[in-house]
Amino acid sequence: DAGVIQSPRHEVTEMGQEVTLRCKPISGHDYLFWYRQTMMRGLELLIYFNNNVPIDDSGMPEDRFSAKMPNASFSTLKIQPSEPRDSAVYFCASRPLGTKDTGELFFGEGSRLTVL
Amino acid sequence: TQLLEQSPQFLSIQEGENLTVYCNSSSVFSSLQWYRQEPGEGPVLLVTVVTGGEVKKLKRLTFQFGDARKDSSLHITAAQPGDTGLYLCAGVVSGTYKYIFGTGTRLKVLA
Numbered sequence: 001d002a003g004v005i006q007s008p009r010h011e012v013t014e015m016g017q018e019v020t021l022r023c024k025p026i027s028g029h030d031y032l033f034w035y036r037q038t039m040m041r042g043l044e045l046l047i048y049f050n051n052n053v054p055i056d057d058s059g060m061p062e063d064r065f066s067a068k069m070p071n072a073s074f075s076t077l078k079i080q081p082s083e084p085r086d087s088a089v090y091f092c093a094s095r096p097l098g099t100k101d102t103g104e105l106f107f108g109e110g111s112r113l114t115v116l
Numbered sequence: 117t118q119l120l121e122q123s124p125q126f127l128s129i130q131e132g133e134n135l136t137v138y139c140n141s142s143s144v145f146s147s148l149q150w151y152r153q154e155p156g157e158g159p160v161l162l163v164t165v166v167t168g169g170e171v172k173k174l175k176r177l178t179f180q181f182g183d184a185r186k187d188s189s190l191h192i193t194a195a196q197p198g199d200t201g202l203y204l205c206a207g208v209v210s211g212t213y214k215y216i217f218g219t220g221t222r223l224k225v226l227a
Contacts (some may be wrong), residue, residue, distance in 0.1 A: 004158075031213055043159070043217040045203060056214055082223045091158050101208045102166055105215060107158025 002026070006108035008093050012023035014116050018080040021111045023092030034067055034077050038088045048114055049075065079098065082115045089113070118143040120207055120218035128224045129195055135205055137190045137221045145207030148181055148188045149215075153202040159217075195225045 005024040013019055025032050033048040037052055047057040054071045060067070064083070069075040090114050093105040120141045129135055139148070147166045151159035163172050165181035165188065172179045176199075178191040188205055205218040 033215065035217070042219045045214065045216065048214065050213070056212070093158070095213070099208075101213060102164045103213075104149070104161040104164070105151075105159070105206075107160070109156070115144055 004092055004094055004106055004108035006090075006111050008111055009109065010112045010114075012116065013082055013090040015083055016081045017115075018078065019086075019113060019115075021077045021090050021092075023075045023077070023108060025075070025092070025094035026096075026106055028073075028074065028108045029094035029106070030095060030097045031103075032069060032075050033077045033093040033095070034075070034095065036088045037091060037110070041092070046077070048070045058083070080112075082113075087113055087115050117215045118145075118207065118209055120205055120216055121207060122218040122221050124221060125219065126222050126224075128226065131196055131225055131227050132194050133225075135192050135195060135223070137183075137192075137223075138187070139189070139205035139218050140187045141207060142186065143207070144185050144210060145216075146185075146210045147208045148185070149206045149208075150179055150188070150190055151204045151206060151217075153204060159202075159204055192223075195223075197225045197227045199223060199225050 007022045034046040037043045047067045049069045067077045083114045089110040091110045093107045095103045123138045149164045153159040163179045164218045168183045168185045170181045177223045206215050206220045
């Protein structure tokens with residue numbers, strides 16, 4: 001079975017440009033999470049969805065960040081305009097239906113973003 | 117804000133040694149998980165503990181959940197180079213499906 005698929009794997013852009021990261025969760029999973037990982041701050045939760053509806057976006061850094069989940073098989077995380085401090089690895093994870101609060105998170109391989 | 121502090125941050129040991137990694141918080145979690153992450157990959161689940169005081173073993177790894185469900189430990193016996201990686205604890209905030217990750221422990225086991 002295919003795991004969580006993220007694209008692009010690597011993105012290098014210049015400050016001020018728009019960046020869109022994409023995620024395809026595992027089929028049948030009803031929760032989707034976006035995390036950001038840096039050496040300084042570790043793995044931070046940005047936002048999570050349940051059945052395509054955003055449940056908690058309190059981790060989204062500021063208005064420059066937005067996330068959508070138009071259907072059960074696709075989500076995007078957009079940064080506009082991007083800044084050098086946004087440089088990080090962004091992970092998407094999904095969680096199987098019906099596993100309550102012990103469910104395993106399945107992570108993608110991440111999107112490494114560098115903003116110059 | 118729920119925070120999970122892990123210690124130590126970095127650990128470099130010789131093959132065959134034992135080690136313990138700690139994960140501490142002032143918050144209560146409904147469950148706690150441990151993940152391992154290798155370079156260029158996402159974290160992968162090792163274990164989930166749910167009940168206060170619970171102990172789980174996975175080969176040479178022993179996981180314990182604190183009685184008050186605020187802390188956890190990971191003990192590795194006779195570490196091997198294949199154990200090298202970033203170890204992350206993650207707590208599920210009670211009443212939600214919000215997974216908060218710890219600060220991480222980077223382990224290197226030398227042959």
